Structures are given as C-alpha cells and as structure tokens.
Amino acid sequence: MNDVYRNPVLNADWSDPDAIRVGGDFYLTASSFHRVPGLPILHSRDLVHWTIIGHALERQVPEADFRTPQRGGGVWAPAIRHHAGRYRIVYPDPDRGLFVTSAEDPAGEWTRPHLLKAGKGLIDPCPLWAEDGSAYLVHGWAKSRSGISNRLTVHRMNDDATALLDDGAVVIDGDALPGYRTLEGPKFYERDGWYWIFAPAGGVTNGWQSAFRSRDPFGPYEERIVLEQGDSDVNGPHQGAWVTTEDGSDWFLHFQDRGPFGRVVHLQPMRWGEDGWPVIGEDGTPVAHGPVPVPGGTATAPPEDFTNGIGLQWTWQANPEPHWARTGPDLRLACVDTGTEDLRHLPNLLGRHLPGDPSRTETTLRLDDAEPGARAGLAVVGDTYAWIGLARTYTGLELVHRTADGDIEHDAAPATPVDGDTIALGVEVDAGGRCQFLAGTPLRPVGPPFQATAGRWVGAAIGLFAHGKGSGAGVFGAVRLRPTTPCPTAPDAHG
Template sequence: MTYQNPVVPGFYPDPSAIRVGDTYYLVNSSFNYFPGVPLFESHDLVNWTQIGHVLTRPSQLPLGGSNTSGGIYAPTLRYHDGRFYMVTTNVDHNGNFYVYTDDIHGEWSDPIPVEQGGIDPSLYFEGDKTYFMSNGDDDAGNHGITQCEIDIATGKKLTPSKVIWTGAGGRYLEGPHLYKADGRYYLLASEGGTEYGHMMVYARGDAPFGPFVNYAHNPVLTNRNLGGYQIQGTGHADLVDDGHGHWFLIHLAFRQLDRWIQQHTMGRETYLTPVTFDQDGWFTAGDHGTTRATMTAPGLENVQQHSPLVPLSFHNTTIGREWVTLREPDNDRYCFDQTVLAMRPNQALLEETQVSPTALFMRQRAFFSTVQVTVDVPANAAGLTAYMTESQHYDAIVERVGDQVKVARRLRVGPATTLDHVQLLPAGPVTLSLETTNYTYHFFAEAQGKRYDLGEAQAQYLSSELAGNFTGVMLGLFTEQTDAPDADWITFTDFSLTFPKEDDAQ
C-alpha cells in the first residue's frame, strides 16, 4: 500500500509504539502541557485515533515552573504479562519514572521512580527480568546507553548501572530501545541531535548487556543529506512488527516551511517507515535509508486510505484530549459543555513560566488551516493565539473599552511586543479568525456583519529554529485579567478548526 507521511501530523514527537494482538498503541512527548503523553490507537499503523493521555492527574504530572524545553521528555510504551507500562522523564520534577495500567482506556497508576538517571528511558522484559535503560552516566561515571536490571514492582535497581553501548560515532546519542528477534538482541538509538543532522543507528548482540556490534552501514535512516526536501530531522524511532513478518520504524521528523526554507513551526511529527531484514539478520529502512512523504510498504495492502484530518469544533473535542493547558490547570476557571466554553482569567499571561494561564490549546496539525471563534466580550481581555513559546506567539485580542470593543493584533517575538491594527468596534460579540499557511498567520475580526483585517505575520518567527525549543505551534483560546475589578467569565462559542486544502510535502 502507498501511504502519506506524517501519519500523525503536528507536535507529536518522540513516538513509541507497540502491538498488542491486532491493535497498535502509540505515545508521544508532551513537555510542559497538561495532561501529558498523548495516547493513540490504530489497527493499521497508518490511521491513528487519540484515545486520551497517560498522565492525567497532578500527582502524576507536576509541571510548575516547566517551560517549553522542560516537563515530559521521550516516553516509551511497553506491554508485559497483560499490563501496559509507560516510562518517561520529567526533567523538572523527579526524573525517571514509570506508570502502568491493565486497561489502556482507563486510568494509569501513580509514578514509580527509578533510581537510574539520564533521559529517554526504555524498558525491556525477558522472562522474569526487567531491564531499564537510558541515555546518561553509569555507576562508574561512563557516559552512553546505560542499563540496569530493576524490580518492576518497586523501580529499585537489582544490578549496577552499566554502559552497554557508546553508539556509532555521532553526537548526542539518545533514545535507546532494546528488542529481540530471531534470537538476537537489537539496540536502536539516535544520534546527531534532534535537528537537521538527526539519524537512526543500531547495533546487535547476543545478550541484553551486549557486547553489541555496530551495523556496518549506520546510519540506517536519515534525511540529513536530502537537500531541497521538505521532510528533515528523521530519528528517535521505535521498532514494531505486524505479527506477519513485516517490520516498521515509527519515528519523528519535521516538515520545513517548504523544501528550501530551513525552518519548521509544527514541531516534530510522527512518521512511519518500512524495515527490511536481510538473510544475515541486519535490517535496512525506508527509501535507500531515507523517509519520504509518499511511501509503499508490504504488509499494508489491506489498509484503507489514509484518512484526512477531520474538522474540529466544540462538539467533537474535549478538554484533556484535543484541548490541553500549559502546566496543571485551575479547573475551577473552565466550564465546557461541548457547545460553549467559558473561562475566567487569573493573573497569569501567555508569557507566564511558572503557573498555568487561563488558556486552552490544541496542536496545529496542518500548514493550511482556518480557526474561528466568537467571543462575548466582558470587562477582561480574551483572544485567539498561535502559540510557540512564552516569548513567541501571535495573538488576536479583544477587550471592552467603555461602551466599545477594542480589537487588535499582538505579536510577541523574543523581547519585542507590538500591538497594531487596532479597531474600536460597537459593543457586542466579536468573531476572531486565523488563517494559516506554511508562510503566514493572518488574523481577522468580524462584528455586526463587517470584517476587519488584523494583518499577516510571517511563520518563520514562530519556528523551532528561532525558539530553540522542542514543541510546535499550538492554536489556543485565552483570557487575560485587565484592570477590571472582577475576573468575569468570558464566553467562547462557534469554534471551528477546518482544513481548506491538504498539505503537499515537497
């Protein structure tokens, strides 16, 4: 079957996937957004449906003070003896831990900490033994892919931490996973940094602690030499099979604004690339070691066509699935009934780095999209945002001024903030809209049948290259407390996110 990449578009990085029976499950990093670790389900590896999040309670996910380079890093999802495990790192609070559940659609346990440090943790089960690995220092101070045996009931170490592999020679060795196939152990990892030099490498051994022999033709997957190609940064993969002899890499990559502009806004996304084993048990991946926008893979012949993105509204979205917050929210400030969203502002602005502003976000999942929402404007301010970080976001903002409503565009890029295209409109509801392309974010306001152009801003200033962060642009609704004496509830209605045309990778 021929399918299109990415299979999960938008800010869904560091994918980890497993197969249980005929169903696949997938998790991603979430950094400083709550709830954490998006959880997807699929029956064909191509079409994925979000079924929730893994970390849904503050006891699982403390995020106070986490910025857009903090919070939850790369998770790993595994299944053993009827139980699902998700292991990850909260880099700002408590380090490495795992949670578990016997019902993938239900609640997960409170965190169980692991004594070994590092980041990008992974689990490997064999018999009654559990192996824990991460990228970091072992007990002797050596750096590399470090592994120990743990008690899965408690997280306690049963053996010393030991470096088992130092990689294939590239910088920033990370994202390790261990597998067993045909009696051999395969150790998969990334090098090059999660940017334009990103690449997948692997080694093979005869025991869980090695020694491991590098694949002679590493990197097995990279787009680092595909100049003039939109998909870049391939890496951080998990290896999964379909139970019928076909293997795949689920991995991250990102799409530049176009084939020549080396900037990306939607973050690192989830891609699917086929794998082929040779007679000697070594494997190759993709199209001559690269990932393409259009790929053909054996084992997917019966898969239905890749489903297009579905238009979203308040009717088919929920808080805690599509809608997320920055850090742990004050739930008393939100009221949502699938037709109307009401929010009551606190003192935190979108620039906040410690607590949660009153704002809801969903991921931008396509270059070409249109967002629209109607705001009933009380004394406080409210708006629509394209948010990358606390210091990089584009907003359309409305505020009541006497018996009128002020509408404006606000651009925050680093230390500079501008407020322009100011319009004073008659009191009453205002409909805000945002039209996105791969190059621009364009805001509009409409009141009493008249539409006002609030201006166009360049996408490149919301790029990860400028932000230096690990997330992607989020489309959000927000409130801000002004000089008004009371934090009034602000009502949002008629929300829609539509996709006027499909993105075409170049």
C-alpha cells in the same frame, strides 16, 4: 479507502513517538513536555490513521512544581510496552528522574507515576522483558542536567517495573564511535537471540537512526546507521519505534523536525537484510509514500465544540485549576490574573498542535462581565507569539492584535472599537508557518503576517486564553480547524 499512504502520517507535533501492537491494535505515545494532560495515547488499526483516545498523565508531578509552565521540562521521550496483561509507560522528567505508570486499558485510568530512578539528566528510558524472563531498562543522558551525554546505560529491572536491580552500566559510549554526537532516545528489543537497541544520534534537526546489536544485554554492541536523509527531503529522520503487524511485516515510526510545526511522524517500511541487520525505508532513505500496512483503518476527528467537555486535542500549559474553564457547547475561560500577561508563561492558556499542512482556524469570542484590563483571544504561541482578541478598557470593548518577539508585547495593528458583544476570529497558516490573523464577519485580515516559531522542544500551538481580574470570562464558540489546500497526507489525531 486509498491503499497508499503518504508521509507524514501524523502531520503535527507528536514528538519522540513510541508505539506497540497488541493483537490487531496499535498504540502510540509521545513526549508532552510541560503540557497537561500529558503522555497522549493514540490508537490505530493500520499504523496510518490515528485517533487520540486519552492521556496517561492527567496532572504533572510533583503537582506544586507544575502550577506554572515549565517550558522545556516535564515529560521527555517515553516508551510504551505491554507485559503481563498491563500497559506500561516509562517516561523521563530530566529534572527529577525516570517514572513509570501503568493501566489495564490504555484508554482508561493510569496509575499515579512511580519514581523508578531519581536523578537529574536521566532521559529516554525504555524497558525490555526478555524471552528468558529477565527484565532490563536502557536510558540516555541529558548533558544540560547531568554533564553527561552521548552514552546509553542499561539496568536490570524487576518484573513489574517498580525497581531497578543494579547501579547500571554504560553499554554504548558514543564518544568512542567516530562521528557520533548526541546519542539518545534508545528503544530496547530482542530478536532471534540478539538484543537490539535502536537509537538516534546527530541531533534533532539533522541526525540519523542507528541500530546496535549484541548477544548480551550488557554488550559489547555492534553498530550500523540504518536510516538517514540521503537524497530525500526528510531532514533528521530518527527516534521512533519498530513495530510488527499481525501478518509479520515490519515498520518503523520516526519523527522529522519541522520547526514551528514540531516533530511530525513518518512511517517507513522495514525489512531484515541477509546479514541480519534492519533495512529501513528505501535502502536506508525515507520514503514519501507506500502501501498501507493493514488496509481498512479509519480515524475519528476530535470534537469541535465543548458540549461534552474539553476535547482530548487540547492541553494546558500547567496543572489546571477547576475554576479555569466551564464547558458548553461553548467554552468559558475565566479571566485569571497569574501575575504575567506573557502568553508563553500563562498556566491557563489552552492549546492544541499547529497542523503541519496549511490550515485555517475559526472561532467566536465574547468577553463577559470583564473589568477594565481584561482580555481574551486566539493565539499562536511558540518562543514568540501573536494573538487577536478582545480587550476591555474604561471606555468600552476593543479588538486588539498583538505580538511578542522578546519580552515586550506590542500592537501589530491599531486597536479598534467593537460593536456588539461577540466577534468572529481566525488565523490562516501557510506551508511555511506564516500566520495571517482574521476578524469580523466576514473574516478579514488584520495586521501583517506573523511568522510562527517553535517553542522549547515543541512546535507552536494554537491557543485560547483569558486574562484579568474579577469574575469576567472569555466565551469561545466551537473551534473549527480546516485545511486550506487539498491535504495529501493521512488524517491525523488532532483533527
């Protein structure tokens, strides 16, 4: 094994990461927004190689509200902790409140989410079980829902994280700090008699990471910026997790916003300075590489085919219905009419993260028993989208390639008749997110390149879909995703 890692260690959209260590195992969760299942659980032995092992949220709640895609809503930045033999995740739904779910085994079944605090605009919660037996919760505010922002609030909490014990108090007011804006994403810790709140500010794209400390969980807090871009090429480095290995070394996981590729995860060394403040990266600037924290880790790639069901790398855009999919080895997606042909609003679009490195995705597609008007394909979906696939017309089967950069979908290439019932499809994505769609045997370019764009707080997704009336289905073969250039980064959890 190479004992040097390179950033990002998770080169795809694992937004707002939080992580813990339990024994020799590290567990990470991330924002999932409207995607279902939500709250992914990743495992690592070395903080570099990560494998997705499950989801804590099998369906979004309330279930009826999430029958359709709630783009920009759903699960925002969560926090994962281990206390009294149970794993707990506290997560926000900015339109409903703060929820908690727990499990004895992070790869097993998690409890139905419990509403810990109701209200609009409550975001980014993090619990703390202090050494003296007391428990607390810190959270931020979303101005879009509450009219409040740039503030962090702390509550007392009961031991099993099922109730808050007071009305809460604002402990850090970003408006009172020169240059601060969008203070959010707090993580709560305790060390050597100090209470620490690690929190980002300045916005997703160009912000920074601050640390706050106090002798009392309710303050007053001192402040220091501990990580910012500096002369590195890592814009907006912030919002993540402080973890300590078994041998006592400290590390910080954070994200970098990369537009259509989403928020990728970096790993930074961390140490404590002589003045008691954390020093992250190279004197507060992100590093591009470093020694692997715990040598010997490996990652397991998710399956390419559907023999054992839909792999953990795939998520729906809304709570799924049982009839949407049958698995294989091929994946049979029912042609469902949801009242819209806009892929951004199809609940039954099945997606996976767009890799942050140049890549090529390939599959095969057959359109079975479809009525005229039915269609199925391979897509790249963000705030704009493009797809290539098959459409059934009154005269036969056609290969179509379409894009949408507003509310109207239009042809990106002329439709062409298809001989036979199965076609190979693909998409190549370059380092800037330009997508070249492919079709045929051998695969050949179809239409001009399409520029992928980010979605609502998420990166673009590679998607599979089928749409139409009747009993038809799009039948997809194994979905193979490969780097198209040598990849210097560590393997990531989506394959």
